[in-house]
Amino acid sequence: MKVVIAIDSFKGSLTSNELGDSLETGIKKVYKDAEIIKVPIADGGEGTVEAMVEGTKGQFIDINVHDPLMNEIVAKYGILGNGKTAIIEMAAASGLPLVPVNKRNPKETTTYGTGEVVRDAINRGCREFIIGLGGSATNDGGLGMMQALGFKFLDKNGNELGQGGKILGEVAIIDDSEIMEELKECKFLVACDVDNPFYGPRGAAYVYGRQKGADDNMIIELDNGLKHLAEVIKNKYGKDISDLAGAGAAGGLGGGLVAFLNAILKPGTEIILEEVGLAKYLDNADFVITGEGRIDFQSVMGKAPVGVSKMAKKYGIPVIGIAGCLADDADATHDYGIDSLFSIMNYPITLEDALKPENAKKFVTKNAEEIFRLIKVCETKFTK
Template sequence: MMKVLIAMDSFKGSLSSIEGSNAIAAGIREVYRDAEIKMLPLADGGEGTVEAVVEAAGGELVTVQVTGPLQKKVTATYGILNNRKTAVIEIAAACGLPLISEEERNPLIATTYGVGELIIDALKKGCSDFIIGLGGSATNDGGVGMLQALGFRFLDSENREVGLGGQALNEVHRIDDKNVYPAVKKAVFKVACDVTNPLFGEQGAAHIFGPQKGATPEMVAELDRGLQNFAGVVAKELDRDIHLIEGAGAAGGLGAAFIGFLQADLSSGIDLLLESIGMQEQLQGTDIVLTGEGKLDGQTAMGKTVLGVARMAKSQGIPVIALAGSVTEEAGDLNDWGITSYFSILTKPLSLAEAINPGTARANLQVTTAQIFRLIRELKRTL
């Protein structure tokens, strides 16, 4: 019996990883009706991570009201795995760009407070281990908002508590951790982070990511000064250098907050996800792996989902087929990293709008998969 593992990322803007996996499974069953198919929808720490981990590892989704980026209540969802100890949180659920309109974007006032509220909710439900997906934030507050929700107090030169948002960073003069929620200190945080930016400076959070969050050049300068001040206070008060640690500038400085205050480990997003779902064990006994994403290009080799799956499958000698909406010339290097062969699912010239239409993408995935497995079946007969 043919044993196939489908480990797909989403086709962003078109199909979720679950929808894509179902289309591939349908194509396989056209050829191998009795195939044993296991589906592990994946994500790399960004959008879709919670659903992917809960789907693959088992668990439940939890929905709560938290403080959004503009300090208004929003509905956010996170996951608790079957062991009842592990929570999976995407920070964008509480402070992401999609939660506010483009006109409202302002990292001077946007806060990560809701991320801390999600963590507190999970702690109260008995969780002690956390998988955190960074990315997509509307904030540039150095994670101070999240830390305030956890009980840390950030005081100005007159011992008054500072406000929320990136604009408060220049006011931070002292840190008080006496009222931190007790369970926070015992919790273990593993953070999915695929950027290496420092906290401040020309390659820091404000300069590199601030403009996409609505920051004007003047705002960028103010935010950068604030992050530098914040790092200085942390160094003085806690004797920790949070500036140059790789990933400190992720999600507007949330990386620095997790490292400096919560002793988190930052890892490649896909590596952390694959570890959390026990991918090595899932691969055992598999004949072939199918993976894929919307576009295979040079960025794929920089640690995206497809490459993570391919590396792990290669370590067990399992062939890997990658499917994508489009494939660029740079994708050729992926054969050296464990992808046996890759294919575009486009069957004829299409506009981008036509290609990403969910119905079209679903049909093309199924057709392409069926054709590949017809070839596999014929080769098995003749070789």
């Protein structure tokens, strides 16, 4: 029996690695000699750094950076086991939870801290980057991040501009003469699971600005600023990011990364599964186990479990889905390669108790055991 476990974390409860260990314990109560291969995965959002670093035996780095309001904080990122690839969640330095509700103002907030993280990784020898977008407190088009890397943005009088979304409409000159020399050697992959353009009705400001503290007038101002910046970028670099799918992610950081650093935007799950090399573990596997905290109709929209199931189906491998919660519409995943679904909940319990790691581990282990007991019964019956 060969089982590949590629399961996303149960947010707020168990990491991908902890789930893998619990599932292995349950399986081996039935198939003691089973070959279990655990591949930590994520979809580019919360938990991605942990899954990738642990999965490649890399290292975590804690550094002092500036938060969206330029206060000093400690942010964590990862360097993968190859020693040259940094994996960064922009929310670690520029995320919305870092800003108190009464201080949220995308005219002031900046992605400068994310740039500081990239700069630190470059100084440690990294030349390949995976950056996860999402959960930002910012709407600065990535200008803050670029400032941390040596870019300067000047107004029409040649004066250097400050921080935040308020400078978008004032940028007249992009000065890249003093950027980090090493940037020319760097490659950036950006995990982006939204298709919003840079500006407009579906752009960064209109769709995400309000949750970051913008009122109606500010949203219009920010949107006009992004439109202006896109034109300045086009004149400087010949790149039109205005309608680029994903350019509006993280307050326009997606577009800024493409414009200034030649980044490539790809679905997070696609990047992660390629990076961990899931395909190489699937040969001759009998089952694949995947899942996440909650499986519902949204799981088919770029989430990690369906990415795993699609890959497994190319090899003709049955896929078992495990979740803390199965929504009524979870069966939509059957059309995307997940053959059977199981919730780990064995009896009524409060959400608070269900999220406790010790309870979740117990439930995962027990359900894995029972699933594979059934498999063994079927194997015995139908191979007679």
